[in-house]
Amino acid sequence: MATHRLPAGLRAPFEGRTWRELGYVLTGFPLSVLYFCLAVSLVSTGAGLLVTFLGIPVLAGALAMCRGFGAVERARARGMLGLDVAAPEPARGKTGGALSWMGATLKSGASWRHLLYALLHFPWAVFTFSVTVALWSWGWSLFTYPLWQWVLPMYAGQAGLQIYGDEAHSVYLNSPFEIAVTSLVGLVFVLVGPWVLRGMVAVDRLMVAGLLGPSRLATRVTELESDRGVVVDTAAADLRRIERDLHDGAQARLVALAMDLGLAKEKLAGDPLAAAVMVDEAHGEVKLALQELRDLARGIHPAVLTDRGLDAALSALAARSTVPVSVEVDLPKRPAAAIEGIAYFTVSELLQNVSKHSRARRAWVDVWRSQERLMIQVRDDGVGGADPAAGSGLAGLTERLDAVDGVLAVDSPAGGPTTVTAEIPWRR
Structure with a gap:
């Protein structure tokens, strides 16, 4: 595990994660405006046209468009937040025609969740964008105030940042103490900003995972299908193991036993002593074969259990x-x-x-x-x-x-x- 000399609170403004989350929020605002405007326009148009047949394809197209928005958002979350959300189950009609596709799209819960995301994410994106831009701009501009304060008296004709002014009085941040305090206030904003940003992005994570991924039912069905495959593979492997154990163990031993008994039968008349020895050896083979069969049966399902x-x-x-x-x-x-x-x-x-x-x-x-x-x-x-x-x-x-x-x-x-x-x- 990597060790850091600086504590997390001081590292946060300079970490790659913070800047990726900043990029996510900044790019999310214009995209959410686009999603919201298109979703509201097409859905309202489709709903208004439902009195005619034209409303159904317009509404289905709007939902399909929202699914496309969801694909973009999942890609953004994967690239900028490291959040990998699987795509939901596709909307497929039973017959494969256009009408069947439209019906499947309108019945799909995933389609409506994508529409809900387009509607809910807009006000949240406006809020996060405003807070982030304010914290970031004020924080870094105040923190670096000692570096650019000289611009104001040289080019703006004022002693420094004006925090109050009327016809009689004006207050500027121009003394060394005021400049230092301004920089410290900016440092507080710089250090707090990444944690505020992470808290807001956590809500985005929940929205993407909850609204743009597969439903719990679909996820459970996928898990059950995977589990069924594991059970089938395990059963097949067990059958192959049993067949191999029978073929290489008890079956081979019984074949050898049958051959030994055949030889003993042939020697019984001419050489009874040799036949007796062979029968005794065959008796030992029988015991071993029985033991192997007991072990095999125990491996399948023990009787004592x-x-x-x-x-x-x-x-x-x-x-x-x-x-x-x-x-x-x-x-x-x-x-x-x-x-x-x-x-x-x-x-x-x-x-x-x-x-x-x-x-x-x-x-x-x-x-x-x-x-x-x-x-x-x-x-x-x-x-x-x-x-x-x-x-x-x-x-x-x-x-x-x-x-x-x-x-x-x-x-x-x-x-x-x-x-x-x-x-x-x-x-x-």
Whole structure:
């Protein structure tokens, strides 16, 4: 993180952010005048013509024009304020014709929000422009007064800035003390101006984000579509993993077992002892195949989880871990079966990470309910440094939890310890 010798209050007038915000306010005023005049003119014309068919295309065109204004404002906010607001859902008709487009535009809530922005931003832009220009011009002109004060007696025929005058008296700022005080007053305006500007621009940020972006419903639909894609991809990956484990593990072992039993059958009459040895080896292969199938079935959905719940399933999971694990489950009742499965595989993935990467001596698993959320916390005393952004298994786990409106928080400083907390909806 960069360090600064000057405090923020003294740096603010010279920071690039301040000058970009100043440019945003200054350019916003003429644009808002244009938006307001065109929006009011066309919308009022369209509304007046609604008694005829001409009003509908005029009104739809006015709303489409306001959408264009919104695109300009989002670009300005992105370039000058660093505010990245996504474009709203486009207005598309079902049939693709002009009438269908006009109907979709008139029904679109985003179109009317853009019109509302054009109307509301005009008075706000007038206010912010006036305040900003006043603060900036007075602040810098008074602050630099000692540098240009000499112009007044030399070219204007007066001793300095006149702050009062009538037929009998005139007061000028011309003494060294008055010049110094004037400069100090200007310095106050210069230092206060950027913070006033940031406060006003914060309102602009809210207006752009709230009126020119996609609606909450559209955003939620997009999130759900993304989550559905994650779920589908995860399910497909799990199916591929199961198929690979069956093909490379139990299936290959059973094929070899069948061949061994065939050979033993052929040797049974001529060499019973060799056949007995081969049958004994086949018996061992059967045991290994059964163990692999049990492990595979446990990886799909352990029977102990269905029969006895999370407490017993996590205890069994901890018993198989290469790192000693303490399990504490405090649940008043069992959550939904799907949530239990997600919780089980979340802990399983986290304990695998502990075993593979943490070099920990101990780990702890705590599960409890907080209102309508199932809370999971896995801690270890390892070396730390776990980072979901590094493309590890934590990134995939974060996506899986996000698909069910869950949250994964990782606290893993270098040197440890690591604490991973997951929140899953209870849904019972």
